[in-house]
Amino acid sequence: MNIAVLGAGNVAWHLSKAFIKAGFPVQQVWNRSSGKATELALETGANSITDLSLLSEDIDLVLLALSDEAIPVVAAELKLKPHQLLVHTSGSVGLDAIRSYAVNTGVIYPLQTFSKNVAVDFTEIPVFIEGDSRKTVDQLKQIALHLSPNVFEVTSEQRIKLHISAVFACNFTNYLYAIASELLTSSGLDFEYIKPLIKETAHKALNGNPIDLQTGPAKRNDRQTIEKHLQMLRDNTEWQQLYRAISQNIVKMYSQNDERR
Amino acid sequence: MNIAVLGAGNVAWHLSKAFIKAGFPVQQVWNRSSGKATELALETGANSITDLSLLSEDIDLVLLALSDEAIPVVAAELKLKPHQLLVHTSGSVGLDAIRSYAVNTGVIYPLQTFSKNVAVDFTEIPVFIEGDSRKTVDQLKQIALHLSPNVFEVTSEQRIKLHISAVFACNFTNYLYAIASELLTSSGLDFEYIKPLIKETAHKALNGNPIDLQTGPAKRNDRQTIEKHLQMLRDNTEWQQLYRAISQNIVKMYSQNDERR
Numbered sequence: 248m249n250i251a252v253l254g255a256g257n258v259a260w261h262l263s264k265a266f267i268k269a270g271f272p273v274q275q276v277w278n279r280s281s282g283k284a285t286e287l288a289l290e291t292g293a294n295s296i297t298d299l300s301l302l303s304e305d306i307d308l309v310l311l312a313l314s315d316e317a318i319p320v321v322a323a324e325l326k327l328k329p330h331q332l333l334v335h336t337s338g339s340v341g342l343d344a345i346r347s348y349a350v351n352t353g354v355i356y357p358l359q360t361f362s363k364n365v366a367v368d369f370t371e372i373p374v375f376i377e378g379d380s381r382k383t384v385d386q387l388k389q390i391a392l393h394l395s396p397n398v399f400e401v402t403s404e405q406r407i408k409l410h411i412s413a414v415f416a417c418n419f420t421n422y423l424y425a426i427a428s429e430l431l432t433s434s435g436l437d438f439e440y441i442k443p444l445i446k447e448t449a450h451k452a453l454n455g456n457p458i459d460l461q462t463g464p465a466k467r468n469d470r471q472t473i474e475k476h477l478q479m480l481r482d483n484t485e486w487q488q489l490y491r492a493i494s495q496n497i498v499k500m501y502s503q504n505d506e507r508r
Numbered sequence: 509m510n511i512a513v514l515g516a517g518n519v520a521w522h523l524s525k526a527f528i529k530a531g532f533p534v535q536q537v538w539n540r541s542s543g544k545a546t547e548l549a550l551e552t553g554a555n556s557i558t559d560l561s562l563l564s565e566d567i568d569l570v571l572l573a574l575s576d577e578a579i580p581v582v583a584a585e586l587k588l589k590p591h592q593l594l595v596h597t598s599g600s601v602g603l604d605a606i607r608s609y610a611v612n613t614g615v616i617y618p619l620q621t622f623s624k625n626v627a628v629d630f631t632e633i634p635v636f637i638e639g640d641s642r643k644t645v646d647q648l649k650q651i652a653l654h655l656s657p658n659v660f661e662v663t664s665e666q667r668i669k670l671h672i673s674a675v676f677a678c679n680f681t682n683y684l685y686a687i688a689s690e691l692l693t694s695s696g697l698d699f700e701y702i703k704p705l706i707k708e709t710a711h712k713a714l715n716g717n718p719i720d721l722q723t724g725p726a727k728r729n730d731r732q733t734i735e736k737h738l739q740m741l742r743d744n745t746e747w748q749q750l751y752r753a754i755s756q757n758i759v760k761m762y763s764q765n766d767e768r769r
Contacts, residue, residue, distance in 0.1 A: 257723075315733050339725075339733045358701060360708055360723050367708070373701050401697070408695040409702075411737045411751075416688035416702050417709045418724030419754045420681045425718040425761075427677035434669040440619060440634050440660070441670075441677050442714050447621055447628070448678045449710035453703050457686040462518075462621050463679030464600075472576050472600045476672045485757050490672075492753060493680045496746050500686075 248390070251275040251306045252293070253321055255283035257361035258336050259312035262394075263291045265357075265369040269393035275303060279317070299324050308390070310355070311335040311345065322348040332386065338410025341403040342377050353378040353387045356406055357394070360417050373397040375406055426486055465497035509651070512536040512567040513554070514582055516544035518622035519597050520573035523655075524552045526618075526630040530654035536564060540578070560585050569651070571616070572596040572606065583609040593647065599671025602664040603638050614639035614648045617667055618655070621678050634658040636667055687747055726758035 248271055252263050255278035263273045273293040278284035281297050288295035296302065302309070302325065309331055311318050318335050322345045327333060333349035338356050345352050354377040359367055374391045376398060378384035384400055391398040401409065424445060428438045451460050464472040473494050480487040509532055513524050516539035524534045534554040539545035542558050549556035557563065563570070563586065570592055572579050579596050583606045588594060594610035599617055606613050615638040620628055635652045637659060639645035645661055652659040662670065685706065689699045712721050725733040734755050741748040 314728070315730060339736050359705055360712070362712070362721065362723065365712060371704050373704065399701070405695050405697055407736065407740055408691055409697060410733075411740060412688035412691045412697075412702050413705055414724055414726075414737065414751070415684045415691070415747075417705045418722070418726065418758070419751075420684050420706075420709055421713065421718050421722055422754055422758050422761075423676045423681050423684070424713045425722065427673035428718055430669055430673045430676070434666050436662070436666055436670060436673075438717070440636075441673050443632050443634065444620055444674055444678045445681075445710050445713055448681055449706050451621070451623070451626060452682065452685045452706055456699070457682050457689055460623065461679070461682055461686065462623065463675055465675075465679065467575070469576060472671075475600050475668065476675065479668055479672060485760075489753060489757065490675070490680075492750060493683055496750065497679070497683055499746075500683075 248307045249274045249303070249305050250308045250310060251277070251302055252287070252291075252310045252312055253277045253299075254310075254312035254314075254317075255280070255287040256312065256314070257363055258357075259310075260287060260290070260363055261359075261361045261367055261369070262310065262312055262336060262355075262357065263287065263293075265394050267291060268369070271390075271393065274306060275301075277302070300326070302327075304328055306331060309333050309349075313337075315340050319344045325349070332383065334387070338413065339407050341407075342379065343403070346379060351379060351383045351386075353383050354403075354406065355387060355391055356409070358409055358413060360413075369394050370396060373399060375399050375401045375409060377401060377403060377406065426489075430486075461497065461501065463497075465494035466501055468498050468502065509568045510535045510564070510566050511569045511571060512538070512563055513548070513552075513571045513573055514538045514560075515571075515573035515575075515578075516541070516548040517573065517575070518624055519618070520571075521548060521551070521624055522620075522622045522628060522630070523571065523573055523597060523616075523618065524548065524554070526655050528552060529630070532651075532654065535567060536562075538563070561587070563588075565589055567592060570594050570610075574598075576601050580605045586610070593644065595648070599674065600668050602668075603640065604664070607640060612640055612644045612647075614644045615664075615667065616648060616652055617670070619670055619674060621674075630655050631657065634660060636660050636662045636670060638662060638664060638667065687750075691747075722758065722762065724758070726755035727762055729759050729763065 250273045252259050273291045276284050276287045276293045277296045284295040318340050327349045329350045332351045334353045356375040357372050359372045374395045376387040511534045513520050534552045537545050537548045537554045538557045545556045579601050588610045590611045593612045595614045617636040618633050620633045635656045637648040
């Protein structure tokens with residue numbers, strides 16, 4: 248199987264490396280900014296192409312590892328042969344966005360946070376696939392199983408729910424860590440102090456249901472502490488509003504749960 | 509050193525067990541609800557007392573492991589001898605709240621999330637101390653070092669900042685995990701799917717600065733994806749508002765950072 252990767256961002260990098268590791272060399276890479284394509288080509292041993300018309304007929308799998316907006320734009324520029332499978336890797340773009348640009352289309356969505364300089368073990372990542380036909384789904388499953396043993400078929404709607412969940416559990420969580428980090432350092436305290444707590448909080452969620460694991464002032468509806476904290480956050484309106492909103496949600500969530508018991 | 513623990517919540521349980529493990533038996537336990545005190549007494553081999561006037565003169569350290577509101581109330585009911593050190597364990601209550609109720613007063617604040625049925629390794633927990641005098645601080649340091657090698661002296665104001673950071677990095681993070689869990693299960697998806705991501709997000713923060721590790725649609729200011737996600741969250745106004753607020757904060761944070769570069 249010959250692969251072309253269009254895009255040169257974090258997903259393109261990690262997916263290319265995972266394919267190579269699985270024994271599928273990446274033949275061609277393309278990116279709107281040719282500098283980044285050259286970098287990825289050097290890293291993967293692929294050929295960097297500057298023009299989409301140079302996409303080789305030998306390519307079997309065209310991977311669109313692009314931003315959500317770029318996916319349909321780049322797909323529309325392609326002139327694929329019937330044997331060439333067109334696949335995007337986005338959580339929030341439906342299969343419909345590329346369906347008309349190739350005979351067979353699909354999605355390979357690895358659910359993980361990728362940073363260029365942080366190595367990931369792809370075999371631990373769940374990979375979600377979708378295809379325009381049973382045949383495509385089977386084909387994508389075979390391909391994806393080389394990357395990870397955890398391959399699941401989902402609909403476009405389920406995939407966007409996966410992506411939103413990931414935004415809450417990963418992107419927004421990291422933002423909360425960033426707030427904690429800034430709060431500590433601005434008070435002459437070390438971010439190190441909070442690390443055992445970050446570790447334990449994740450560890451608990453990995454071994455239980457977070458809905459049963461909630462702790463803290465809002466869970467206890469401890470108004471006095473909440474008010475003290477809001478008062479201390481008075482110099483940062485955004486953090487203060489966020490503290491208030493999340494606390495109100497937690498109070499509401501657990502008072503409802505109590506009523507149900 | 510003879511210890512009495514007043515309170516029977518999660519902190520009282522874990523702190524009692526940690527003291528016993530360190531070789532300091534807990535002599536007496538008290539709680540407003542005597543049932544819970546009896547339970548803790550059975551667990552720790554201490555005597556359960558129903559009346560604060562029964563606090564023994566042999567007690568050297570009186571630990572107030574109580575809710576923030578209860579700390580000054582219970583402290584006011586005590587009639588301590590000059591040799592008895594009065595200590596509370598709260599993140600958000602100043603030392604002043606108990607200063608007038610004993611000759612020597614202090615704080616021992618272990619920064620961790622405690623659930624009754626989840627064992628914790630106290631030696632990994634940072635313990636923050638404060639005392640009414642240099643002598644008390646030294647004394648508390650000696651005591652706390654039996655619990656954990658990570659003992660730090662902080663002011664009341666720094667301690668409340670530690671607590672607020674913990675609320676963001678632990679309590680609010682767990683709430684985001686809970687949202688992810690509910691989003692997934694309501695779409696016929698498994699919370700398991702997101703666990704590698706939770707693990708990796710925490711792992712990255714433990715090995716770097718979260719401010720440099722932000723990823724996701726808001727970091728990229730990817731309006732199209734953000735709008736799609738908000739649209740999908742239309743049935744839950746609270747989650748939708750939270751998604752919007754955090755995304756706006758992240759967009760603002762990183763556009764400011766970009767300008768600074």
